[in-house]
Amino acid sequence: MSVENGKHLLVTLLTALSVVGCGGGGEGRRVSDTVVDETCSTPEQLNAVRDIMQQWYFFNDEPAQQQKYGSLDLAGFGSAADLLTFLRYRPEEFDRGFSFITTTEADQQFFGEGQFVGFGFGSKFVDPPFNADLRFTRVFPNSPAEAAGFERGQRILTIDGRTIAEINAAEGLTAALGPDTEGTARTFRIRALDNSEFEIEVSKVLFTLDPLPTTTVFDLTNAKVGYLDFRTFISTADSALDDAFAVFEAQGVNALVVDLRYNGGGLVSTAERLADLIAGFFANGEVLSETRFNSSNSAANSVDLFQERPQSLTLLQQVVFITTGSSASASELVINSLRPHTVVTLVGTTTFGKPVGQSAFGFCDDELLLRPVTFETVNSLGEGQYFDGIGVNCPAADELEFALGDPAEDSLETALQFIETGSCGQVSFQSKPLAPPVSFADIPPSAESTSAEHYAGAH
Numbered sequence: 001m002s003v004e005n006g007k008h009l010l011v012t013l014l015t016a017l018s019v020v021g022c023g024g025g026g027e028g029r030r031v032s033d034t035v036v037d038e039t040c041s042t043p044e045q046l047n048a049v050r051d052i053m054q055q056w057y058f059f060n061d062e063p064a065q066q067q068k069y070g071s072l073d074l075a076g077f078g079s080a081a082d083l084l085t086f087l088r089y090r091p092e093e094f095d096r097g098f099s100f101i102t103t104t105e106a107d108q109q110f111f112g113e114g115q116f117v118g119f120g121f122g123s124k125f126v127d128p129p130f131n132a133d134l135r136f137t138r139v140f141p142n143s144p145a146e147a148a149g150f151e152r153g154q155r156i157l158t159i160d161g162r163t164i165a166e167i168n169a170a171e172g173l174t175a176a177l178g179p180d181t182e183g184t185a186r187t188f189r190i191r192a193l194d195n196s197e198f199e200i201e202v203s204k205v206l207f208t209l210d211p212l213p214t215t216t217v218f219d220l221t222n223a224k225v226g227y228l229d230f231r232t233f234i235s236t237a238d239s240a241l242d243d244a245f246a247v248f249e250a251q252g253v254n255a256l257v258v259d260l261r262y263n264g265g266g267l268v269s270t271a272e273r274l275a276d277l278i279a280g281f282f283a284n285g286e287v288l289s290e291t292r293f294n295s296s297n298s299a300a301n302s303v304d305l306f307q308e309r310p311q312s313l314t315l316l317q318q319v320v321f322i323t324t325g326s327s328a329s330a331s332e333l334v335i336n337s338l339r340p341h342t343v344v345t346l347v348g349t350t351t352f353g354k355p356v357g358q359s360a361f362g363f364c365d366d367e368l369l370l371r372p373v374t375f376e377t378v379n380s381l382g383e384g385q386y387f388d389g390i391g392v393n394c395p396a397a398d399e400l401e402f403a404l405g406d407p408a409e410d411s412l413e414t415a416l417q418f419i420e421t422g423s424c425g426q427v428s429f430q431s432k433p434l435a436p437p438v439s440f441a442d443i444p445p446s447a448e449s450t451s452a453e454h455y456a457g458a459h
Helices: 042-056 064-069 080-087 105-113 165-170 235-251 268-283 295-298 330-338 410-421 451-454
Strands: 029-031 034-036 100-101 115-118 120-126 134-139 153-158 184-190 197-203 205-209 214-219 224-229 257-261 287-293 302-305 316-324 346-347 361-363 368-371 374-380
Touching: 042 080, 042 295, 042 361, 042 368, 042 374, 064 080, 080 100, 080 368, 100 105, 105 115, 105 368, 115 451, 153 165, 205 235, 214 235, 224 235, 224 410, 235 268, 257 268, 257 410, 268 287, 268 330, 287 295, 287 330, 316 410, 330 346, 330 374, 346 410
Parallel strands: 224 257, 257 316, 316 346
Antiparallel strands: 029 034, 100 368, 115 205, 120 134, 134 153, 153 184, 184 197, 214 224, 287 302, 287 374, 361 368
């Protein structure tokens, strides 16, 4: 059944199928079954992107996508990124910036070591569709942003003297923040939570992101609740997750709150690890997810099973996920995979809706990396197809004036209330005044956004 006939696909993230390239010398490298000359000129980059997409792109079963290839004139494109933008399938609905080009070095640094070049903050617009009010959602520890005094909830008024509205009307925020090279500097004017203002120049550096900065245990009347603020699915998260769940198990945790409100995804292997730590004890050997490629690559389809790990929780009775429109991909994979096997509750706002994943293909002598959408995943009941996002059971605000992990912050407060009472409730658990609802919007990704921007919302 084609997407035009109503099929919605699923987004997870990140598996490496093959590495290809152009550049160097000799006989050329192989892009699947097509040999690409190793000159790494713009025409050769365009050829490489076209050939990878034509074989591996998940949406190639759609007639409209085949029509794009049939009428394709590479001479009309000035860069590989321009070509990729054109080839995205129905970008307002399906490939909404999911396929992108980055450098192999930056990709490996991020997924292998948790490192990226940046200022070290996450941000969101709080006034869509105007997108003139930009607030910090996170400031990463040991980053230039933290050293500059940036804090969650502060407002960015100007960058290099221009307002956010002016920047959005011109090149856009990602471009305005400059290239992802060490030493790139920008001057920010900031409004703090007490309405005071300050201006400071900040430079990008290579630093290491902590994927799991906060874990704690809350003792409620009827439950012992483990809480973790999980930032992104990268390989350095594996040992951190193991350690956190070992502590949860030792303390007899029987309920869990997983905060994924800004987690844009990452490694499928890490997503499967988190699912195993949550449900591996009682779902061992059962189907966790099924991965499906396009019809030309169906031989690569696979089924993954839950497996019990030494740190898997044995007393768990329910799990609550805190989500927002930034919760995507591998985050949604975990939620969707767990639903047939345990009690899953969502608190916050509807997830992003990214039901497909990418594979990695190097080109330009493996200096550049194309991550096109290549597969979908479904759970053990064959359920996926959530391009509109996964809805919540208990709506709650993301209160930027509170630190993440603060039980007085509305989303966490609501999650703990639900575990305690079994109800979302209409009155704040801590009896604080109800804040008016706030709408948020993410910074749109580009064809050349980094892995850190796509999966951790980090700049």
